[in-house]
Structure formats: C-alpha cells, structure tokens
Amino acid sequence: MRLADMIPRRRSVRAYRAERIDNAVLADLLRYMEGLVPLTSGAKVEGRIIPTDHGNFLQKWKTPHFIAIFSDGSDDGLINVGFMYQQLDLYAQSRGLGTCWVGLGSLTDKETVPEGMKLAVMMAIGVPDDVPERTSADFKRKNMAELSDQPDDRLEPLRLAPSATNSQPWYVTHDGDTLHIWREELGLIKQRTHGRMNKIDMGIGLCHLYAEHPDTFRFWREENPPKLAGQIYVGSVTL
Numbered sequence: 001m002r003l004a005d006m007i008p009r010r011r012s013v014r015a016y017r018a019e020r021i022d023n024a025v026l027a028d029l030l031r032y033m034e035g036l037v038p039l040t041s042g043a044k045v046e047g048r049i050i051p052t053d054h055g056n057f058l059q060k061w062k063t064p065h066f067i068a069i070f071s072d073g074s075d076d077g078l079i080n081v082g083f084m085y086q087q088l089d090l091y092a093q094s095r096g097l098g099t100c101w102v103g104l105g106s107l108t109d110k111e112t113v114p115e116g117m118k119l120a121v122m123m124a125i126g127v128p129d130d131v132p133e134r135t136s137a138d139f140k141r142k143n144m145a146e147l148s149d150q151p152d153d154r155l156e157p158l159r160l161a162p163s164a165t166n167s168q169p170w171y172v173t174h175d176g177d178t179l180h181i182w183r184e185e186l187g188l189i190k191q192r193t194h195g196r197m198n199k200i201d202m203g204i205g206l207c208h209l210y211a212e213h214p215d216t217f218r219f220w221r222e223e224n225p226p227k228l229a230g231q232i233y234v235g236s237v238t239l
C-alpha cells in the first residue's frame with residue numbers, strides 16, 4: 001500500500017485498548033523509523049518509543065505506547081518532525097494501528113532526551129478501540145479556495161492533513177509549475193499557543209504532498225522569496 005492511500009482514510013485515534021503492540025510489529029515500526037525521509041538536511045530529529053507512563057498528559061491514555069519525538073529546536077527541525085513522523089503516522093495506520101499527535105505533554109524520565117535536543121511533540125500509538133479509518137464525509141477542513149490562490153486537485157492531500165486544533169495554517173500560491181508554500185503569520189498570543197505546533201503542522205502537510213508524489217516531489221527555498229501579506233514563506237515545491 002502507498003502511504004498516500006491512507007491520507008483520505010487516516011484519523012486521529014484517541015480511544016485505545018490497554019494492550020501492548022505485538023513485538024514483531026514494534027520491531028517493524030522501529031525499522032521503519034530508521035528510514036524516515038527528512039525534508040531538509042542538517043536539522044536533527046529523533047524519535048523513541050516510550051511507555052505511556054513516562055509521560056505527563058492532560059488526558060488519560062489507555063495505550064501502553066507513545067512515541068517521543070525530539071528535535072534540535074530549530075524551525076527546520078520542527079518542520080522535519082512533522083514531515084518525517086507523518087510518514088510513520090500513515091504507515092502505522094496502514095498496519096491497523098491508531099495514532100494521534102499530542103502537542104501538550106512532558107516527560108517524567110528526562111534521561112530519555114537525547115543530548116543537545118528538545119522534546120518537540122509526542123504521538124500516541126496503539127491498538128485502536130474503535131474503527132481506525134474514516135470516510136471523506138468525516139473530514140472538517142477548509143475548502144480549496146481558502147488554502148490556494150487557484151483550484152488545484154493536487155493539493156487535496158494537503159487539504160486533508162491534520163493540524164493542531166485543526167488550525168490548517170498552510171496556504172499555496174502558484175507560479176507556473178512551482179508551488180510556493182506559506183504559513184499563517186500569528187499574533188503574539190496565538191504564537192505562544194500555536195507557534196511550535198504550526199511549524200510541525202507545515203511538515204505534516206508537506207509530507208502529504210510528498211506521499212502523493214514520492215518520485216517527483218522537490219522542496220527548496222528561493223534566494224529572494226516572494227512576499228505575501230499575513231503569511232510567512234516556508235519554501236517552494238514542484239510535484
């Protein structure tokens with residue numbers, strides 16, 4: 001199964017059975033994590049599967065497993081977190097597991113943190129206690145006119161991407177075959193509550209474009225990037 005096949009079917013799973021993932025499946029997930037493709041080079045990202053009781057969360061999770069994802073703290077590191085671990089999200093759900101990005105949480109075991117890195121985000125992962133897949137009618141997302149300067153069916157995977165509090169911070173402008181990718185510019189208050197996660201969100205959205213076009217997807221940054229009121233330039237892609 002292509003990762004892209006899971007995009008219209010994945011959901012954020014919050015109800016899990018209190019049972020461990022099979023050891024063979026855990027080993028497969030660890031192997032897959034080793035091969036995650038980064039968006040940019042030089043920005044460090046690392047993920048570790050941890051027991052759920054090694055984390056502090058606002059809600060109680062039944063799954064025994066979480067993934068703690070660390071970065072070097074840079075903007076590119078946070079974008080890489082989303083880009084790389086959304087690949088794992090889609091892969092895990094293709095294996096019948098449930099996943100959910102969890103932005104509010106901390107670690108009880110500080111020794112888990114790799115040297116020189118910071119906890120970026122965590123991801124619940126486990127055996128779902130309900131139907132893990134969804135139908136297109138389940139999605140509550142912006143329409144295409146709100147995320148792009150022109151209609152473009154190629155952007156449907158981006159439109160369906162998950163984001164913190166469903167904020168959907170992305171916008172796309174077209175320049176011939178080039179797509180310029182933008183992130184919503186936040187005010188001071190919203191920057192404190194959504195700033196870190198919105199950078200991760202951008203990586204998640206870009207991952208969906210990559211998953212749909214793995215052989216032709218290309219990302220770069222213009223030396224003299226364009227400007228757009230109310231938006232921050234993230235980079236440019238061709239599909």
